[in-house]
Amino acid sequence: MDKKEKLLSKPLNVCLLAMICCALWGSAFPCIKIGYSLFSIQGGDYFSQILFAGIRFTLAGILIIAFGSIISKKFLFPKKSSFAKISVLSLFQTILQYIFFYIGLAHTTGTKSSIINSVSVFFAVIISSVIFKQDRLTLKKVIGCVIGFLGVVIINFSNSGGFDFNFRFSGEGFIVISSLSYAFSSVFLKKFSESENPVVLSGYQFALGGIAMTVFGIVLGGKITQADFKGIVLLIYLAFISAAAYTLWGILLKYNDVSRVAVFGFMTPVFGCLLSAIFLKEEITQTAFQIILSLLLVCLGIYAVNSKSKNKVLKET
Numbered sequence: 001m002d003k004k005e006k007l008l009s010k011p012l013n014v015c016l017l018a019m020i021c022c023a024l025w026g027s028a029f030p031c032i033k034i035g036y037s038l039f040s041i042q043g044g045d046y047f048s049q050i051l052f053a054g055i056r057f058t059l060a061g062i063l064i065i066a067f068g069s070i071i072s073k074k075f076l077f078p079k080k081s082s083f084a085k086i087s088v089l090s091l092f093q094t095i096l097q098y099i100f101f102y103i104g105l106a107h108t109t110g111t112k113s114s115i116i117n118s119v120s121v122f123f124a125v126i127i128s129s130v131i132f133k134q135d136r137l138t139l140k141k142v143i144g145c146v147i148g149f150l151g152v153v154i155i156n157f158s159n160s161g162g163f164d165f166n167f168r169f170s171g172e173g174f175i176v177i178s179s180l181s182y183a184f185s186s187v188f189l190k191k192f193s194e195s196e197n198p199v200v201l202s203g204y205q206f207a208l209g210g211i212a213m214t215v216f217g218i219v220l221g222g223k224i225t226q227a228d229f230k231g232i233v234l235l236i237y238l239a240f241i242s243a244a245a246y247t248l249w250g251i252l253l254k255y256n257d258v259s260r261v262a263v264f265g266f267m268t269p270v271f272g273c274l275l276s277a278i279f280l281k282e283e284i285t286q287t288a289f290q291i292i293l294s295l296l297l298v299c300l301g302i303y304a305v306n307s308k309s310k311n312k313v314l315k316e317t
Helices: 003-008 011-038 046-072 080-105 110-116 119-131 139-154 169-193 198-219 229-255 258-279 288-306
Strands: 313-315
Touching: 003 011, 003 229, 011 046, 011 080, 011 229, 011 258, 046 080, 046 198, 046 229, 080 169, 080 198, 110 169, 119 139, 119 169, 119 258, 139 258, 139 288, 169 198, 169 229, 169 258, 198 229, 229 258, 258 288
Parallel strands: none
Antiparallel strands: none
Protein backbone atom coordinates (compact mmCIF):
# COMPACT_ATOMS: atom_id res chain seq x y z
CA MET A 1 0.00 0.00 0.00
CA ASP A 2 1.58 3.32 -1.10
CA LYS A 3 1.32 6.60 0.84
CA LYS A 4 -1.53 7.96 -1.28
CA GLU A 5 -3.61 4.81 -0.87
CA LYS A 6 -2.90 4.70 2.85
CA LEU A 7 -3.93 8.37 3.23
CA LEU A 8 -7.15 8.02 1.22
CA SER A 9 -8.23 4.81 2.95
CA LYS A 10 -7.98 6.19 6.51
CA PRO A 11 -11.49 6.23 8.04
CA LEU A 12 -11.31 9.89 9.11
CA ASN A 13 -10.15 11.04 5.68
CA VAL A 14 -12.78 8.94 3.92
CA CYS A 15 -15.44 10.42 6.20
CA LEU A 16 -14.36 14.04 5.71
CA LEU A 17 -14.02 13.81 1.92
CA ALA A 18 -17.27 11.86 1.53
CA MET A 19 -19.12 14.40 3.69
CA ILE A 20 -17.85 17.23 1.47
CA CYS A 21 -19.19 15.37 -1.56
CA CYS A 22 -22.57 14.79 0.09
CA ALA A 23 -22.89 18.43 1.18
CA LEU A 24 -22.16 19.57 -2.37
CA TRP A 25 -24.63 17.09 -3.88
CA GLY A 26 -27.23 18.01 -1.26
CA SER A 27 -26.97 21.65 -2.30
CA ALA A 28 -27.72 20.66 -5.89
CA PHE A 29 -31.37 19.82 -5.09
CA PRO A 30 -32.45 23.39 -4.28
CA CYS A 31 -29.98 24.96 -6.73
CA ILE A 32 -31.43 23.09 -9.72
CA LYS A 33 -34.94 24.24 -8.84
CA ILE A 34 -33.69 27.81 -8.37
CA GLY A 35 -31.96 27.47 -11.74
CA TYR A 36 -35.24 26.52 -13.40
CA SER A 37 -36.73 29.72 -12.03
CA LEU A 38 -33.81 31.97 -13.01
CA PHE A 39 -33.73 30.58 -16.56
CA SER A 40 -37.56 30.51 -16.86
CA ILE A 41 -37.65 26.76 -17.46
CA GLN A 42 -41.10 25.31 -16.82
CA GLY A 43 -41.84 21.99 -15.12
CA GLY A 44 -43.11 20.36 -18.32
CA ASP A 45 -40.35 21.69 -20.56
CA TYR A 46 -38.30 18.49 -20.52
CA PHE A 47 -35.95 19.37 -23.37
CA SER A 48 -34.99 22.74 -21.89
CA GLN A 49 -34.26 20.92 -18.63
CA ILE A 50 -32.01 18.48 -20.51
CA LEU A 51 -30.32 21.40 -22.29
CA PHE A 52 -29.75 23.10 -18.91
CA ALA A 53 -28.21 19.88 -17.55
CA GLY A 54 -26.09 19.45 -20.68
CA ILE A 55 -24.55 22.91 -20.37
CA ARG A 56 -23.87 22.28 -16.67
CA PHE A 57 -22.03 19.00 -17.26
CA THR A 58 -20.10 20.25 -20.26
CA LEU A 59 -18.78 23.04 -18.02
CA ALA A 60 -18.06 20.50 -15.27
CA GLY A 61 -16.01 18.38 -17.65
CA ILE A 62 -14.03 21.40 -18.81
CA LEU A 63 -13.35 22.42 -15.19
CA ILE A 64 -12.08 18.94 -14.25
CA ILE A 65 -9.84 18.63 -17.31
CA ALA A 66 -8.48 22.17 -16.87
CA PHE A 67 -7.70 21.92 -13.15
CA GLY A 68 -6.43 18.35 -13.49
CA SER A 69 -4.07 19.44 -16.26
CA ILE A 70 -2.81 22.38 -14.18
CA ILE A 71 -2.10 20.15 -11.18
CA SER A 72 -0.45 17.49 -13.36
CA LYS A 73 1.49 20.17 -15.29
CA LYS A 74 0.47 18.51 -18.54
CA PHE A 75 -2.72 18.32 -20.59
CA LEU A 76 -4.80 15.33 -19.53
CA PHE A 77 -5.94 13.30 -22.52
CA PRO A 78 -7.36 9.77 -22.36
CA LYS A 79 -5.63 6.79 -23.90
CA LYS A 80 -7.31 5.06 -26.86
CA SER A 81 -8.20 2.17 -24.57
CA SER A 82 -10.00 4.58 -22.22
CA PHE A 83 -12.66 5.84 -24.63
CA ALA A 84 -14.96 2.82 -24.24
CA LYS A 85 -14.81 3.15 -20.44
CA ILE A 86 -15.48 6.89 -20.63
CA SER A 87 -18.49 6.22 -22.89
CA VAL A 88 -19.97 3.69 -20.45
CA LEU A 89 -19.47 6.05 -17.50
CA SER A 90 -20.93 8.95 -19.45
CA LEU A 91 -24.03 6.93 -20.34
CA PHE A 92 -24.78 5.86 -16.75
CA GLN A 93 -23.36 8.72 -14.68
CA THR A 94 -24.37 11.69 -16.80
CA ILE A 95 -26.82 10.97 -19.62
CA LEU A 96 -29.22 8.43 -18.08
CA GLN A 97 -28.90 9.56 -14.47
CA TYR A 98 -29.47 13.22 -15.09
CA ILE A 99 -32.05 13.05 -17.87
CA PHE A 100 -34.26 11.10 -15.46
CA PHE A 101 -33.16 13.18 -12.45
CA TYR A 102 -33.85 16.60 -13.97
CA ILE A 103 -37.26 15.62 -15.34
CA GLY A 104 -38.17 13.81 -12.10
CA LEU A 105 -37.09 16.76 -9.95
CA ALA A 106 -39.40 19.04 -11.93
CA HIS A 107 -42.36 16.88 -10.88
CA THR A 108 -41.72 16.50 -7.17
CA THR A 109 -40.25 18.48 -4.29
CA GLY A 110 -36.54 18.96 -3.63
CA THR A 111 -37.01 17.34 -0.23
CA LYS A 112 -38.78 14.27 -1.58
CA SER A 113 -36.27 13.87 -4.40
CA SER A 114 -33.41 13.80 -1.93
CA ILE A 115 -35.18 11.12 0.12
CA ILE A 116 -35.93 8.82 -2.81
CA ASN A 117 -32.45 9.34 -4.22
CA SER A 118 -30.98 7.64 -1.14
CA VAL A 119 -32.01 4.22 -2.51
CA SER A 120 -28.92 4.52 -4.70
CA VAL A 121 -26.91 3.38 -1.65
CA PHE A 122 -28.80 0.07 -1.55
CA PHE A 123 -28.44 -0.32 -5.31
CA ALA A 124 -24.67 0.34 -5.20
CA VAL A 125 -24.03 -2.11 -2.35
CA ILE A 126 -26.08 -4.88 -3.99
CA ILE A 127 -24.72 -4.33 -7.51
CA SER A 128 -21.09 -4.22 -6.35
CA SER A 129 -21.39 -7.44 -4.33
CA VAL A 130 -23.92 -9.57 -6.22
CA ILE A 131 -23.29 -8.62 -9.86
CA PHE A 132 -19.69 -7.35 -10.03
CA LYS A 133 -18.25 -9.32 -7.07
CA GLN A 134 -16.26 -6.28 -5.88
CA ASP A 135 -17.39 -6.47 -2.23
CA ARG A 136 -18.68 -9.09 0.16
CA LEU A 137 -22.35 -8.66 1.02
CA THR A 138 -22.45 -9.06 4.80
CA LEU A 139 -25.24 -8.96 7.34
CA LYS A 140 -23.63 -5.92 8.96
CA LYS A 141 -23.66 -4.01 5.67
CA VAL A 142 -27.32 -4.83 5.12
CA ILE A 143 -28.21 -3.76 8.67
CA GLY A 144 -26.14 -0.59 8.30
CA CYS A 145 -27.93 0.32 5.07
CA VAL A 146 -31.33 -0.32 6.64
CA ILE A 147 -30.49 1.82 9.69
CA GLY A 148 -29.19 4.62 7.47
CA PHE A 149 -32.29 4.49 5.29
CA LEU A 150 -34.53 4.65 8.37
CA GLY A 151 -32.76 7.86 9.30
CA VAL A 152 -33.55 9.26 5.86
CA VAL A 153 -37.20 8.19 6.15
CA ILE A 154 -37.63 9.70 9.63
CA ILE A 155 -36.57 13.14 8.48
CA ASN A 156 -39.40 13.08 5.91
CA PHE A 157 -42.18 12.55 8.48
CA SER A 158 -44.36 15.54 9.23
CA ASN A 159 -45.12 16.74 12.75
CA SER A 160 -48.51 15.04 12.54
CA GLY A 161 -46.81 11.72 11.91
CA GLY A 162 -47.90 11.53 8.30
CA PHE A 163 -45.82 10.49 5.34
CA ASP A 164 -46.22 11.45 1.71
CA PHE A 165 -46.72 8.18 -0.18
CA ASN A 166 -47.83 9.82 -3.46
CA PHE A 167 -45.86 8.27 -6.31
CA ARG A 168 -45.83 9.51 -9.89
CA PHE A 169 -43.74 7.68 -12.48
CA SER A 170 -42.72 10.94 -14.20
CA GLY A 171 -41.62 12.33 -10.83
CA GLU A 172 -40.64 9.90 -8.08
CA GLY A 173 -40.33 7.01 -10.56
CA PHE A 174 -37.79 8.88 -12.64
CA ILE A 175 -35.76 9.68 -9.50
CA VAL A 176 -35.62 5.94 -8.71
CA ILE A 177 -34.37 5.16 -12.25
CA SER A 178 -31.81 7.95 -11.87
CA SER A 179 -30.62 6.40 -8.60
CA LEU A 180 -30.20 2.98 -10.23
CA SER A 181 -28.17 4.50 -13.05
CA TYR A 182 -25.97 6.31 -10.54
CA ALA A 183 -25.37 3.08 -8.60
CA PHE A 184 -24.14 1.35 -11.76
CA SER A 185 -21.88 4.32 -12.53
CA SER A 186 -20.28 4.09 -9.06
CA VAL A 187 -19.48 0.42 -9.57
CA PHE A 188 -18.13 1.04 -13.08
CA LEU A 189 -16.01 3.94 -11.78
CA LYS A 190 -14.53 1.68 -9.09
CA LYS A 191 -13.74 -1.00 -11.69
CA PHE A 192 -12.28 1.38 -14.29
CA SER A 193 -10.23 3.39 -11.77
CA GLU A 194 -8.12 0.33 -11.04
CA SER A 195 -6.29 0.92 -14.32
CA GLU A 196 -7.26 4.51 -15.22
CA ASN A 197 -6.85 8.00 -13.75
CA PRO A 198 -10.20 8.83 -12.07
CA VAL A 199 -9.72 12.54 -12.86
CA VAL A 200 -9.42 11.77 -16.58
CA LEU A 201 -12.43 9.46 -16.41
CA SER A 202 -14.52 12.08 -14.57
CA GLY A 203 -13.60 15.00 -16.78
CA TYR A 204 -14.13 13.35 -20.13
CA GLN A 205 -17.27 11.44 -19.18
CA PHE A 206 -18.87 14.70 -18.04
CA ALA A 207 -17.76 16.53 -21.19
CA LEU A 208 -19.00 13.73 -23.47
CA GLY A 209 -22.29 13.34 -21.62
CA GLY A 210 -22.80 17.10 -21.35
CA ILE A 211 -22.27 17.67 -25.07
CA ALA A 212 -24.62 14.79 -25.93
CA MET A 213 -27.35 16.16 -23.64
CA THR A 214 -26.86 19.72 -24.97
CA VAL A 215 -27.23 18.58 -28.59
CA PHE A 216 -30.18 16.35 -27.70
CA GLY A 217 -31.93 19.20 -25.88
CA ILE A 218 -31.39 21.71 -28.72
CA VAL A 219 -32.45 19.31 -31.49
CA LEU A 220 -35.70 18.52 -29.68
CA GLY A 221 -36.55 22.18 -29.09
CA GLY A 222 -35.01 23.00 -25.74
CA LYS A 223 -34.24 26.68 -25.17
CA ILE A 224 -32.47 28.84 -22.63
CA THR A 225 -34.11 32.22 -23.31
CA GLN A 226 -33.23 34.07 -20.14
CA ALA A 227 -29.79 34.31 -18.59
CA ASP A 228 -28.80 37.03 -16.13
CA PHE A 229 -25.73 37.31 -13.90
CA LYS A 230 -27.34 35.35 -11.06
CA GLY A 231 -28.26 32.52 -13.40
CA ILE A 232 -24.76 32.29 -14.87
CA VAL A 233 -23.17 32.25 -11.40
CA LEU A 234 -25.58 29.50 -10.30
CA LEU A 235 -24.81 27.47 -13.44
CA ILE A 236 -21.07 27.74 -12.76
CA TYR A 237 -21.67 26.63 -9.15
CA LEU A 238 -23.68 23.61 -10.33
CA ALA A 239 -20.81 22.72 -12.67
CA PHE A 240 -18.39 23.07 -9.75
CA ILE A 241 -20.55 20.71 -7.64
CA SER A 242 -20.27 18.00 -10.28
CA ALA A 243 -16.58 18.60 -10.97
CA ALA A 244 -15.45 18.63 -7.34
CA ALA A 245 -17.79 16.05 -5.79
CA TYR A 246 -17.63 13.39 -8.50
CA THR A 247 -13.86 13.62 -8.83
CA LEU A 248 -13.38 13.29 -5.06
CA TRP A 249 -15.88 10.41 -5.00
CA GLY A 250 -14.03 8.67 -7.82
CA ILE A 251 -10.71 8.97 -5.99
CA LEU A 252 -12.29 7.51 -2.83
CA LEU A 253 -13.76 4.61 -4.81
CA LYS A 254 -10.36 3.88 -6.33
CA TYR A 255 -8.86 3.15 -2.89
CA ASN A 256 -11.89 1.83 -0.95
CA ASP A 257 -14.69 -0.71 -1.28
CA VAL A 258 -17.85 0.57 -2.96
CA SER A 259 -20.02 -0.16 0.10
CA ARG A 260 -17.61 1.67 2.41
CA VAL A 261 -17.94 4.88 0.35
CA ALA A 262 -21.50 4.53 -0.96
CA VAL A 263 -23.08 4.37 2.51
CA PHE A 264 -22.08 8.01 3.09
CA GLY A 265 -24.62 8.79 0.38
CA PHE A 266 -27.30 8.66 3.08
CA MET A 267 -26.02 12.07 4.19
CA THR A 268 -26.88 13.62 0.80
CA PRO A 269 -30.68 13.59 1.38
CA VAL A 270 -30.16 14.95 4.89
CA PHE A 271 -28.23 17.89 3.44
CA GLY A 272 -30.77 18.08 0.64
CA CYS A 273 -33.73 18.29 3.03
CA LEU A 274 -32.19 21.01 5.17
CA LEU A 275 -30.85 23.07 2.26
CA SER A 276 -34.13 22.76 0.32
CA ALA A 277 -35.95 24.10 3.38
CA ILE A 278 -33.50 27.01 3.66
CA PHE A 279 -33.19 28.05 0.01
CA LEU A 280 -36.54 26.93 -1.45
CA LYS A 281 -38.49 27.96 1.64
CA GLU A 282 -40.05 24.49 1.72
CA GLU A 283 -41.80 24.15 5.05
CA ILE A 284 -39.82 22.34 7.75
CA THR A 285 -42.34 19.94 9.27
CA GLN A 286 -39.74 17.99 11.24
CA THR A 287 -39.02 18.59 14.89
CA ALA A 288 -35.50 19.10 16.22
CA PHE A 289 -35.77 15.61 17.76
CA GLN A 290 -36.55 14.10 14.34
CA ILE A 291 -33.60 15.83 12.70
CA ILE A 292 -31.19 14.76 15.47
CA LEU A 293 -32.54 11.18 15.46
CA SER A 294 -32.23 11.04 11.68
CA LEU A 295 -28.61 12.18 11.83
CA LEU A 296 -27.81 9.68 14.58
CA LEU A 297 -29.31 6.79 12.61
CA VAL A 298 -27.50 7.78 9.42
CA CYS A 299 -24.21 8.03 11.32
CA LEU A 300 -24.86 4.67 13.00
CA GLY A 301 -25.55 3.08 9.62
CA ILE A 302 -22.31 4.52 8.22
CA TYR A 303 -20.40 3.21 11.24
CA ALA A 304 -21.94 -0.26 10.90
CA VAL A 305 -20.91 -0.57 7.26
CA ASN A 306 -17.39 0.76 7.87
CA SER A 307 -16.53 -1.04 11.13
CA LYS A 308 -14.08 -3.90 10.72
CA SER A 309 -15.48 -6.47 13.16
CA LYS A 310 -16.24 -9.91 11.74
CA ASN A 311 -19.78 -10.60 10.63
CA LYS A 312 -21.76 -13.13 8.65
CA VAL A 313 -21.14 -13.13 4.90
CA LEU A 314 -24.38 -13.26 2.92
CA LYS A 315 -22.76 -13.34 -0.49
CA GLU A 316 -19.25 -14.60 -1.28
CA THR A 317 -17.28 -12.69 -3.89
